[in-house]
Amino acid sequence: TLYRHQKAAFAITSRRGPTPKATKAQIGDLPASTSGNVTTELDEAQKPYIVQRRGAEFTLSTIAKHFGDKMAVGLPHLWDTMVGSLKNSIDINNFDRKLLLEKGDGPAQELVNSLQVFEITAASMDIRLHSLVLNFV
Numbered sequence: 001t002l003y004r005h006q007k008a009a010f011a012i013t014s015r016r017g018p019t020p021k022a023t024k025a026q027i028g029d030l031p032a033s034t035s036g037n038v039t040t041e042l043d044e045a046q047k048p049y050i051v052q053r054r055g056a057e058f059t060l061s062t063i064a065k066h067f068g069d070k071m072a073v074g075l076p077h078l079w080d081t082m083v084g085s086l087k088n089s090i091d092i093n094n095f096d097r098k099l100l101l102e103k104g105d106g107p108a109q110e111l112v113n114s115l116q117v118f119e120i121t122a123a124s125m126d127i128r129l130h131s132l133v134l135n136f137v
Contacts, residue, residue, distance in 0.1 A: 010054055057120050064124035071125070072132055082121060083133060085114035 063078070064071060072079045089111045
């Protein structure tokens with residue numbers, strides 16, 4: 001079935017292992033009026049997002065392996081998404097907390113997105129790009 005194929009693909013591509021299932025202790029924390037089906041409803045609602053994230057992780061790691069040390073030149077937009085946001089958002093030598101708070105949630109979300117892409121891609125990134133990343137930051 002499709003579910004078994006997805007589960008097998010997840011086991012092959014995931015470095016972190018399968019997603020943890022809700023424990024019975026978590027169900028006990030719910031109010032008494034709530035049914036026990038809440039956990040399965042949450043799992044069913046999260047499945048498309050889990051599959052989408054798994055696919056994105058697999059794609060980014062495959063792209064990083066394919067381009068190797070030419071990723072910064074061959075995929076400048078992806079490179080800028082990963083490293084450019086870090087460079088533009090935070091100045092290590094002149095860190096101003098108030099200025100960051102004044103910018104609001106938009107730049108903060110952009111930074112989080114950038115770090116998520118970087119987290120997945122860095123594991124498969126060519127070692128020759130490490131010095132280039134350090135120069136950006």
